[in-house]
Amino acid sequence: MQTPLTQTVSEDDTASAFYQDMLRSLIAAEIPFMVGGAYAFSHFTGITRPTKDLDLFILRNDFERLTESMKPYGYETELTYPHWLGKIHSGEHFVDLIFSSGNGIAEVDQNWFRHAVPAEVLGVPVLICPIEETIWSKAFIMERERFDGADIAHLIRTGSAGMDWQRLLQRFDPHWRLLFSHLVLFGFVYPDHHNLVPHWLMNTLMERLRAEMESGPAAEHVCQGTLLSRAQYLPDIERWGYRDARLLPPGTMTAEDAESWTEAIEGRGDKQD
Missing domain, CATH: 3.30.460.40 (Beta Polymerase; domain 2)
Incomplete structure (x- = not known):
């Protein structure tokens, strides 16, 4: 538009x-x-x-x-x-x-x-x-107080015809499951528009999911939830011994980066209901 x-x-x-x-x-x-x-x-x-x-x-x-x-x-x-x-x-x-x-x-x-x-x-x-990068960056926002899933659904609804879906898929790798989740949600939100998402893309992601399900579980004890919310998956890291997926390697953040970003959480240290 x-x-x-x-x-x-x-x-x-x-x-x-x-x-x-x-x-x-x-x-x-x-x-x-x-x-x-x-x-x-x-x-x-x-x-x-x-x-x-x-x-x-x-x-x-x-x-x-x-x-x-x-x-x-x-x-x-x-x-x-x-x-x-x-x-x-x-x-x-x-x-x-x-x-x-x-x-x-x-x-x-x-x-x-x-x-x-x-x-x-x-x-x-x-x-x-670009719309593809806008979707890519918004897809990871799943905080308790903010979820950008509706934004992504609206972007797909209005911009699907001109989108470079192959580039979008490349942007998400290796986080293709996250893209898949938003595309499945889009079909739920707009039952009469699910065909706006290319069939080849949905089939590709379903094949990846099928292959992953048939393989063994990941060997590494890691929580990727911290890629979605800086606050909601802290118990996994601090209490349950999961490795923080944000940290180097293979993440991109240093421990200092993660600590400063955590310290900025509003109400950090206050009682959470």
């Missing part, structure tokens, strides 16, 4: 002015970026919803150069979580600079940019994150 994205991210005009200036400043500094979050979702689905900030996706290697290029504009940056997120501040307002996902899986690379979609945000010509 090709529509200009002219909604404001805040009722506060100073916030909108900051976001517009931020976009123009990055373009002037020749820092590659893509707009994601609510704007990308609106672009592909036509569904708009209020959002309190602006999500910009960049290459990790560009963060330091971006930091230097923003100094003449008076903007302060911080590397909030070294494994996936930085921020640009202007008073009480901020922009998220995303170069991976909280679990360290959906790292932004050049293929994001090769398949990015031209659009307009707040009157500024920009690139929008």
